[in-house]
Amino acid sequence: MSPSETSALVELLAGAFPERPVTERMLAAYSAAWIEEDPADMRRAAIEYLRTGRFFPFPGDLIALARTDGSEEDEAHREWAKVIGQVRDVGSWGTPSFVCGITRDAMRVLGDWRPFCETLGTPGHSLDAARARFLDAYKARARAEARAESIARAQRILAINLLELKPKALP
Numbered sequence: 001m002s003p004s005e006t007s008a009l010v011e012l013l014a015g016a017f018p019e020r021p022v023t024e025r026m027l028a029a030y031s032a033a034w035i036e037e038d039p040a041d042m043r044r045a046a047i048e049y050l051r052t053g054r055f056f057p058f059p060g061d062l063i064a065l066a067r068t069d070g071s072e073e074d075e076a077h078r079e080w081a082k083v084i085g086q087v088r089d090v091g092s093w094g095t096p097s098f099v100c101g102i103t104r105d106a107m108r109v110l111g112d113w114r115p116f117c118e119t120l121g122t123p124g125h126s127l128d129a130a131r132a133r134f135l136d137a138y139k140a141r142a143r144a145e146a147r148a149e150s151i152a153r154a155q156r157i158l159a160i161n162l163l164e165l166k167p168k169a170l171p
Contacts, residue, residue, distance in 0.1 A: 006031040020056035033059035041066040076138040092117035106137035
């Protein structure tokens with residue numbers, strides 16, 4: 001992204017988060033972070049973030065949203081970005097709001113919300129380790145859900161086929 005594209009996108013975000021003034025220093029930091037990103041992907045990510053974000057995003061928040069192609073891996077990373085957003089937005093004393101049931105299930109692997117927030121980044125509780133555990137749990141739960149949907153679809157097809165094969169009653 002060019003500096004002018006970055007500036008336009010940061011100004012768009014600032015319109016929704018007026019408590020965060022845009023400075024030259026901020027624009028320089030965002031420009032450096034987004035220099036290799038596709039402008040269309042970043043705009044899509046910004047608009048998606050505006051729908052759900054409660055605070056002005058960090059550059060990495062939008063990069064995580066922009067670098068998705070719908071794969072299981074991308075979806076897991078996008079949901080992890082939402083978890084970190086909730087840590088920042090509601091903190092350990094708040095109640096996180098996860099729309100995705102798979103995300104809620106994956107968070108159970110990491111334990112209760114308050115201790116998770118309070119220990120994140122402390123010795124023995126690295127952010128990288130928490131992310132890895134979340135991603136593994138999320139992908140396992142997503143695969144299990146996909147298998148269950150596939151089995152249910154196969155059962156419906158089988159039931160329809162069996163009904164079509166059923167002999168017709170004679171008059």
